[in-house]
């Protein structure tokens with residue numbers, strides 16, 4: 001349960017704010033709508049506490065004088081430059097084969113957006129109610145963009161803990177080509193210093209960090225690997241470059257980049 005958050009909205013978007021209010025409440029997030037005259041930079045500077053806001057571009061999180069959202073539209077430039085050859089994630093997840101893929105740690109959905117762009121059919125699973133609602137908002141915005149529309153048609157959002165979701169899939173004897181895992185990792189920024197991050201990327205990481213548990217309470221996702229291996233032909237884990245293996249499980253293959261690496265676990269699916 002997330003404690004009560006203020007949801008700021010200008011007069012023209014009150015109806016939209018009511019819709020988000022209902023959705024967030026149904027997911028256990030207590031929200032108080034506050035009508036404001038102008039949602040501008042000055043307003044956000046004067047209201048630095050964690051809050052939500054709604055405008056023409058949907059739902060945003062605001063904190064520390066900034067407003068932030070997964071913003072899939074801002075990814076278009078990167079997507080246009082990406083190819084199966086240039087992207088390490090494409091080799092790790094075998095995207096050339098247009099796999100059915102479960103991204104069990106959705107976050108801002110950026111990895112999945114790239115994977116869907118390169119051909120995968122992606123089910124994105126996220127358990128955090130606010131992040132999930134922000135993802136839904138980003139997807140809805142992307143559906144109005146001619147470049148993103150066919151890409152997001154290959155993305156399906158599921159609000160669930162992935163352990164529960166994977167268990168349900170295993171019980172139904174479902175098999176997928178790839179399960180992709182990118183769990184949080186303590187001090188991951190320090191491990192990624194090799195790559196100079198753009199301001200936009202830094203801002204989006206802050207969004208994750210204000211919402212998610214801090215290092216000591218962080219769920220490192222070790223338990224997801226065993227479940228994923230029961231139902232996927234290939235499990236791919238994104239790790240900071242020098243991080244230990246997930247769940248101490250030695251990988252079958254690795255792809256190394258400047259900022260991160262991908263650990264792959266191949267296996268034949270269960271056939272009981």
Ligand SMILES: C[S@@+](CC[C@H](N)C(=O)[O-])C[C@H]1O[C@@H](n2cnc3c(N)ncnc32)[C@H](O)[C@@H]1O
Nearest residue numbers: 105106107108109110111126127128161162182
């Ligand atoms: C490092 S972020 C993933 C970033 C993502 N790859 C991207 O491109 O934006 C990890 C996310 O996984 C989510 N997560 C971690 N464990 C989960 C679980 N068991 N079920 C669902 N979501 C989980 C966290 O809430 C967080 O949003």
